[in-house]
Each structure stands twice: as C-alpha cells, then as structure tokens.
Amino acid sequence: MNTEASSSSPRPWFREPWVWLIIALPASAVFGGIITIWIAVESDDGLVQDDYYKYGMEINKTLGRDKAAVRYELVANLIISEAQNNIQISLEGNDKFISPSSIKLSFLHPTIKGQDQVLVFQTDSNGVYAGALPSLISGNWYLQIEADDWRLLEDIFIE
Numbered sequence: 001m002n003t004e005a006s007s008s009s010p011r012p013w014f015r016e017p018w019v020w021l022i023i024a025l026p027a028s029a030v031f032g033g034i035i036t037i038w039i040a041v042e043s044d045d046g047l048v049q050d051d052y053y054k055y056g057m058e059i060n061k062t063l064g065r066d067k068a069a070v071r072y073e074l075v076a077n078l079i080i081s082e083a084q085n086n087i088q089i090s091l092e093g094n095d096k097f098i099s100p101s102s103i104k105l106s107f108l109h110p111t112i113k114g115q116d117q118v119l120v121f122q123t124d125s126n127g128v129y130a131g132a133l134p135s136l137i138s139g140n141w142y143l144q145i146e147a148d149d150w151r152l153l154e155d156i157f158i159e
Helices: 003-007 017-042 052-057 059-071
Strands: 075-081 086-092 102-108 117-122 128-132 139-146 151-158
Touching: 052 059, 059 151, 075 139, 086 102, 086 117, 102 128, 117 128
Parallel strands: none
Antiparallel strands: 075 086, 086 128, 102 117, 102 139, 139 151
C-alpha cells in the first residue's frame, strides 16, 4: 500500500535545519552591515576637519606657539571654585613675557567635539584672569590657555 511511499517522501526545504543555517550566516552579515551603516551616519564624531590639508600645514604655527610658551618659561596657576562657580588664572613668566590683556581658555573634549567650550577672560588690576565656570561632563579633557603668540596645553580629569 501507499504507507511506505509516504514515509520516504522528502521533507520540504524550509524544514531542513542546514538550509536555515546557510541562510542565517549571510543574512546576519547583511543585518550587521545595515546596523553599522546606520551607526556611522547617525553618530557623526566631528573629528575630521573639512580643510584637513590646511589644518595639517598649520601645525608648525601651533608648535611655534608651544615653543614660545617654553621660551617665556610660562606657568599658569588655575584656581577653580565650584562653590562660587568661577575660575581664576594667574600667569607667571620670565622677563621677556608680557601679560596680555585677554586670554582664551578652552575646555576640549577628546572625543566629543560638541562638548568643547571656549571662554575669553580679561585681566583685572591684579593681573588675574577670572570668569564663570562652565558645566562640564565628567571625564578626560584637554585644557588650553592661549594668547596670540603662545599656548599652554594640559590634560585634566573632571569628576
């Protein structure tokens, strides 16, 4: 009778586990690629300069400003008062150093360009630069104090 013939008939392809394994591997790669593209588009890190060549050529000017700070034997004393929500900066240097009327203080986040904050301070009668303390997220920061002809750069950690 027909009972023997029906038991030996092949199973449909979609009931075979090996077929699904073979389909799952490339499908997971396609899915992972789509997720990777979505992450790349949605999370612009802002690290690449549009004019990277010009920026790269200007590195010598930046290094010159660092060398000028060494030549002036420049030291910055930074006092941060969270209670009063302000920053005070005093500069000390050798006889060649002339204290500028204003300086720029930059808090630069190493990975998130949108978190960078730039403050400009004017000197008071005592030669101290003071201003408001910006709100910063915890983590590593680059602290940059600069004038037209010199620059100081330091790594700091904010808790």
